[in-house]
Amino acid sequence: MKKTTDAGNGQGTRKVEAKSSAAEGLKELFIDGLKDIVYAERALLKALPKMMNNASEPKLKAAIEDHIAVTEGQVQRLEQVFEILGESNRGKKCEAIEGLIKEGESIMEETEVGPVRDAGIIAASQKIEHYEIASYGTLAAFANTLGETEIVALLEATLAEEKEADALLTESAYNSINFEAAEEDEN
Ligand SMILES: [Fe+2]
Ligand SMILES: [Fe+2]
Structure with a gap:
């Protein structure tokens, strides 16, 4: 009988072969994740000033x-x-943040300065x-499972800040920027 689908036995569904450097335990996976996020934060320190300079609305500028x-x-x-883990703080390239930063750059290129670019x-x-x-x-969650309570507290402090930043951005979007951006459409 002719197969109509490859699902279940196609190339894309095969188990991925692990590299020789693959993480063996949760601790290693945890450290890999930390290297990813420290790279991301450092990349953001370079990218955020450009976003700030491209924002027009003073509250948005101030928030950034x-x-x-x-x-x-x-x-x-x-x-x-x-330092607590006794590991080097060198980051590992985070493809996701590179992509997100690039997306931000192209949004700026594709919009006129003002409420639309702000949105x-x-x-x-x-x-x-x-x-x-x-x-x-x-x-x-990983730190919690690993019993690293001091680290849990540090990561949760940052998590709370990221949530706050997200809420502030939602607020500035609702407070004026999106409405002004919509008005630009009407003009
Ligand atoms: Fe951050
Ligand atoms: Fe952030």
């Missing part, structure tokens, strides 16, 4: 400026985590915040 300062503290917290900057920033929230949520 504030988050740059908060991000510096988050990098320091992660460095503390590496685009909020959209891109919220995707970034959600990536961070997912990452820190997972890492805090």
Whole structure:
């Protein structure tokens, strides 16, 4: 009988072969995740000033400026985590954040300065915040499972800041920017 679908035995459904450097235990997976997020935070420290300079609405500008300062503290917290673990704080390239930052850059290129670009900057920033929230949520859970209580507290402090940043962005979107952006459509 002729097969109509490849599901279940196609290339894409095969188990992925692990690299020789693959993490063996949760601890290693945890450290890999920390290296990913420290890379992401450092990349954001370079990318956020451009977003701030491209924002027009003063509250949005201020929110991004504030988050740059908060991000510096988050990098320091992660460095503390590496110190507790006795690991180097060198990051490992995070493809996800590179992609999210690139998306933010293209949103800026594709919009005129003003409320529409602001709406685009909020959209891109919220995707970034959600990536961070997912990452820190997972890492805090891993730290908890590993019994690293001091690290749990550090990661949860950052997680709370990321959630706050996300809420602030939602607020600025609802408060004016999206409405003004919609008005631009009518003009
Ligand atoms: Fe962050
Ligand atoms: Fe953030």
